[in-house]
Structures are given as C-alpha cells and as structure tokens.
Amino acid sequence: MLVIDNVTRRFGDKAAVAGARIEIPVGSMVGVIGRSGAGKSTLLRMINRLIDPSEGRILFEGADVTAMRGGELRNWRSRAAMIFQQFNLVNRLDVLTNVLTGRLNHVPLWRSLTKTFTDAERTLALRALERLGIAEVALQRADTLSGGQQQRVAIARTLMQEPRIILADEPIASLDPLNAKVVMDALRDINQRDGITVISNLHTLDTARHYCDRIVGMANGHVVFDGAPAELDDAVVRQIYGTDGAPLDERITSTAIIPGRQYATA
Amino acid sequence: MTTQPTGAASFDLMRTRIDAHRREKFRASLLGIAIFAGLFALASWWTDFGITPLIDGLPKLGDYIAKLFSTPVSQSSSERIPVVSLTHLFGDWDTKQSLLYWFYNIGTFLRLIVDTVAMAVLATLMGFSIAFVLSFPASYNLSPHGAIVWTCRRFLELLRSVPDLVFALFFVFCYGIGPLAGILAMGLHSAGALGKLFSELNENASPRPAEGITAVGGDWFEKIRYAIVPQVLPGFLSYGLLRFEINVRSSAIIGVVGAGGIGEELKKVINFNRYEDISAVIILIVLLVVLIDTLSGYLRQRLIRDARVI
Numbered sequence: 001m002l003v004i005d006n007v008t009r010r011f012g013d014k015a016a017v018a019g020a021r022i023e024i025p026v027g028s029m030v031g032v033i034g035r036s037g038a039g040k041s042t043l044l045r046m047i048n049r050l051i052d053p054s055e056g057r058i059l060f061e062g063a064d065v066t067a068m069r070g071g072e073l074r075n076w077r078s079r080a081a082m083i084f085q086q087f088n089l090v091n092r093l094d095v096l097t098n099v100l101t102g103r104l105n106h107v108p109l110w111r112s113l114t115k116t117f118t119d120a121e122r123t124l125a126l127r128a129l130e131r132l133g134i135a136e137v138a139l140q141r142a143d144t145l146s147g148g149q150q151q152r153v154a155i156a157r158t159l160m161q162e163p164r165i166i167l168a169d170e171p172i173a174s175l176d177p178l179n180a181k182v183v184m185d186a187l188r189d190i191n192q193r194d195g196i197t198v199i200s201n202l203h204t205l206d207t208a209r210h211y212c213d214r215i216v217g218m219a220n221g222h223v224v225f226d227g228a229p230a231e232l233d234d235a236v237v238r239q240i241y242g243t244d245g246a247p248l249d250e251r252i253t254s255t256a257i258i259p260g261r262q263y264a265t266a
Numbered sequence: 267m268t269t270q271p272t273g274a275a276s277f278d279l280m281r282t283r284i285d286a287h288r289r290e291k292f293r294a295s296l297l298g299i300a301i302f303a304g305l306f307a308l309a310s311w312w313t314d315f316g317i318t319p320l321i322d323g324l325p326k327l328g329d330y331i332a333k334l335f336s337t338p339v340s341q342s343s344s345e346r347i348p349v350v351s352l353t354h355l356f357g358d359w360d361t362k363q364s365l366l367y368w369f370y371n372i373g374t375f376l377r378l379i380v381d382t383v384a385m386a387v388l389a390t391l392m393g394f395s396i397a398f399v400l401s402f403p404a405s406y407n408l409s410p411h412g413a414i415v416w417t418c419r420r421f422l423e424l425l426r427s428v429p430d431l432v433f434a435l436f437f438v439f440c441y442g443i444g445p446l447a448g449i450l451a452m453g454l455h456s457a458g459a460l461g462k463l464f465s466e467l468n469e470n471a472s473p474r475p476a477e478g479i480t481a482v483g484g485d486w487f488e489k490i491r492y493a494i495v496p497q498v499l500p501g502f503l504s505y506g507l508l509r510f511e512i513n514v515r516s517s518a519i520i521g522v523v524g525a526g527g528i529g530e531e532l533k534k535v536i537n538f539n540r541y542e543d544i545s546a547v548i549i550l551i552v553l554l555v556v557l558i559d560t561l562s563g564y565l566r567q568r569l570i571r572d573a574r575v576i
Contacts, residue, residue, distance in 0.1 A: 084478065090478070092496040093492070105482060105483030112491065115491075
C-alpha cells in the first residue's frame with residue numbers, strides 16, 4: 001500500500017501540489033489526469049523523491065519514504081521505478097548498457113564504475129528487451145532508436161530494477177498513437193502479469209479510461225477526483241479540465257484523429 | 267480556457283509593442299557597436315597602433331626577403347643572417363649556408379625533439395587526469411555543495427593563471443635542470459586550463475540521463491560514470507588533443523629556463539651565437555609543430571564524427 005498523506009509541494013508562493021491524499025493498494029493501475037501544470041508530474045516525482053515534499057508524508061508499506069536518506073533512499077528509488085516523457089536514456093551508450101543501469105543499485109561500486117556486469121545480469125537485460133519486442137536493437141546506440149523504441153528501452157530498464165511500483169510521467173506524450181498503444185499495452189501487461197503497481201500521468205482521457213482501473217483527477221494542485229473510470233462524468237471532467245461550465249467533448253483530450261468530424265476547442 | 271484578447275484594439279496594441287521592441291533591439295545593437303569602436307580607438311591611441319606605421323614598414327619586409335637571396339656568401343654579414351640561395355642551399359656538409367651544414371648536429375637535435383614530444387605527452391596526460399577528477403566537483407550542476415565548487419574553481423584558476431614558464435622557473439629551482447621541471451610545469455598549467463573547459467562541458471551536458479540514473483537509485487559516482495562521462499568524453503579528448511598541441515609548442519620553448527627539451531639547446535646555441543644551429547633548431551621546431559597540429563587536428567575530426575568513442 002502506497003499512502004500519500006496530505007502532501008504539499010510549494011515552488012515559491014505557488015503550491016504545485018496542495019494537500020494531496022491518495023491511497024494506492026499494491027497491484028493497482030492508476031491514471032493521473034489533469035491539465036498541464038495541474039501538479040501531476042510533481043506528485044509522481046515526489047513519490048520517487050526526485051522532488052522533496054514541502055509538507056506531508058509518503059508511506060510505502062508503513063515505511064516513511066519522505067524521511068529516507070542516503071543508501072536507504074537509493075534502495076527506495078530502485079523499488080519505485082520512473083519512466084519519463086523524454087525517456088531519459090543515456091544517448092551515447094548502447095541499449096543493453098542502458099537497460100543494465102537498472103541494476104546499478106544492486107551492484108557494488110567497483111563493478112558499476114568499471115561497467116562490469118555478470119552474465120546473469122546481461123541475460124536478464126536481454127530477456128527484458130525481448131519481452132518488449134526489441135531484443136534486436138540491444139547493441140545499437142540509444143539515440144539511433146525511434147521514440148517508441150526508446151520508451152520501451154526505458155521500460156526494460158525499470159524491469160531490471162525489480163520494482164514494486166512503476167511511476168510513468170507522461171510516458172506517451174511524445175509518441176505517435178501507434179507507439180503510444182504499444183507502450184501502454186506493455187505497462188498494462190507488466191501490471192497484470194507481474195502485479196507491479198503502475199501509476200501513470202496521462203494527457204488523454206480516453207487512454208486513462210481504457211487502461212486504468214482507477215483515475216485520479218488533479219486541478220491546480222488539488223486532487224479533485226479519485227474513483228473508477230465509470231464515475232468520471234461530464235461535470236467532473238469539466239472540473240478537471242477547467243472549462244468554466246462550458247460543454248466539453250472529452251475527445252479533444254485525445255490524440256486519436258477521427259476523420260470527418262470537427263469539434264469546438266472551447 | 268485561456269482568454270485571448272480579440273479585435274482591432276489588441277491588434278493595434280501588439281503592433282505598437284512590436285515596433286517598440288524593434289527600436290529597443292536597434293538601440294542595443296548601436297550601443298554594442300559603439301562600445302567596440304570606443305575600445306578599439308582607446309587601445310589604438312594608447313599603443314600608437316595605426317594604419318600609417320603599418321604601411322610605412324611594409325616595404326622593409328620586401329627588402330629583407332630580397333637581401334636574403336641577394337647577399338653573397340663571402341660577405342662577412344652572411345655569418346649573421348642566414349642567406350638563402352639555390353646555389354648553396356642544397357650543397358654538401360662543408361658548404362656554408364647549406365641545409366646540410368646547418369644540420370650537422372641532426373642526431374642530437376632529433377633526440378631532443380623526441381624528448382620535447384615525450385615531455386608534452388606526459389604533461390598533457392598529467393593535466394588531463396587532474397582536470398578530469400576536479401571537473402566534476404567544479405561543475406555547478408554536479409557538485410554536492412556550492413563550497414566545493416568554489417574551492418575547486420579557485421584551485422583550477424590558480425593553476426591556470428600561473429604561466430607554465432613561471433612554474434618551470436620554480437620547479438627548476440626545486441628539482442634542478444632537466445625535463446622533470448618542464449613536465450610538472452606544463453602539467454599543472456594544463457590541469458588548470460583543461461579543468462575549466464571540462465567543467466563547462468559538464469555544465470552543458472543534458473540533465474535527463476542524470477535524472478534517469480538518479481531515479482534508478484544510482485549514487486553520485488554512478489551518475490557521473492553513466493550519465494555524464496559518456497556525454498562529455500569526446501569533448502574532453504578533443505580539448506586534450508588541443509592542449510597537447512599547445513604543450514608541444516610550449517615544451518619547445520620552456521627549455522629556455524632550463525626545463526629540458528629542444529628549448530634548452532635553442533638557448534645554448536643562441537648564447538654561443540651559432541647561427542647555423544639556430545636556423546636548424548627553429549626549422550625543426552616549426553616542422554614538429556606543423557606535424558603535431560595536423561595529426562591532432564585529424565584525430566579530433568575523427569573523434570567528433572566517430573560514434574564508437576564511449
């Protein structure tokens with residue numbers, strides 16, 4: 001169980017996240033939706049502790065994540081794996097090495113600094129790539145790959161961490177619709193087969209509805225909705241996307257293009 | 267959604283603002299040109315730099331070249347100014363003013379040239395290693411603490427601001443005459459110069475891979491090793507080669523204060539007024555520098571293009 005207990009993060013005077021309270025049981029697939037600047041990214045980064053909360057606590061199975069320091073914190077980061085919108089791979093390293101960096105927290109320093117990985121680790125990395133359908137690019141440099149392939153490398157890296165949670169910060173926002181589907185399918189597969197909790201920030205409402213069994217809606221740093229996709233009605237969508245009561249067709253949040261139809265963009 | 271100002275009023279407002287913006291930029295350009303021109307004028311006036319003396323002296327350059335080729339060998343001044351003439355330039359060992367006559371001592375000179383290159387290699391490796399280690403704590407985006415950045419930067423500045431010739435004087439005093447003093451002097455100066463350039467490369471490295479390595483639970487050393495070094499190493503090596511070129515030039519001169527290499531010989535032959543030897547040593551130094559520059563330029567091109575370097 002991951003508990004986000006009244007967490008606030010301020011940047012200057014502005015609260016990016018204000019008093020967020022969320023409880024996420026193990027094995028959930030949660031989508032966090034909201035407009036740009038609603039605080040989704042800050043929320044996710046606080047869970048991995050790339051950003052520290054100004055107030056409140058984050059607990060994982062009773063342990064206070066927000067109080068962790070040093071080696072304990074690095075262990076936690078290894079268990080709460082991150083996926084980024086811009087993939088955050090090391091471009092000049094080959095794909096296999098990028099995937100192997102997922103093991104860094106499990107490897108003694110002399111081995112990591114000399115890039116000495118065991119056969120078992122290399123096998124594990126290749127398996128992870130194979131599972132994501134991109135084993136054949138293992139020796140290519142990361143920056144020679146397409147965006148969709150790079151994001152799958154990033155997912156393979158998280159698998160090497162043997163994480164309890166995967167935090168995906170806009171994983172498909174830089175991808176075309178087909179690659180977006182491949183990446184979301186992979187995340188759902190990991191969630192269902194490995195029982196790893198997946199928390200994903202998403203721009204598109206239809207993706208969240210389709211893939212997630214729970215949706216958290218954020219607006220101006222506040223959690224304004226927390227429930228099943230079916231409970232997400234027009235009124236709530238208007239509140240999340242802040243259309244000031246004007247009618248909103250939720251397809252405008254989608255990247256899917258429906259030919260022959262036009263809708264007002266408020 | 268966002269409220270967009272519409273209508274002719276806001277259009278006219280933006281037109282006015284764009285015009286104001288353009289006037290502002292024009293004024294900034296004028297100011298820049300004025301500052302440049304002012305500095306140029308001031309410095310020219312102070313140093314008596316000007317076009318007229320430049321043009322006045324120009325014919326003398328022609329005279330010098332003409333004399334080089336026209337002065338007869340027999341004249342006494344030929345001992346002082348090397349006279350270049352096809353009749354004796356390719357003469358045998360005993361012909362005065364021939365290439366072979368100048369290079370009668372070629373064996374010694376070549377050994378000293380190799381000494382000089384070896385000094386430059388050692389000094390560059392030493393400087394590169396020190397700069398590599400210090401550049402990470404000296405980068406604002408990587409250093410664990412601001413005080414560490416400050417300390418490392420001041421230390422590198424100290425190494426950089428002391429010319430290697432001055433370091434060499436100091437080390438000749440400590441370790442005596444010989445290449446060791448020259449190597450240490452150039453090594454320390456190189457460390458300062460390279461450290462500054464390296465830390466700038468580090469600060470321009472993309473933070474995304476670093477964030478990725480932090481997020482998987484990597485520590486500071488692992489972040490440097492996996493996220494920063496692969497990005498900056500080609501640049502490091504390129505700057506290192508450039509420094510090697512500089513050190514080759516430097517080590518040809520640094521011997522003048524007794525710090526080893528061909529420079530020591532240069533000073534000796536100047537002191538003894540052995541003009542043919544001076545000609546030979548200078549020709550060798552020029553050839554060496556051209557050779558090293560060409561070679562290292564080629565290697566740096568390869569580095570930038572080649573993807574296999576880490």
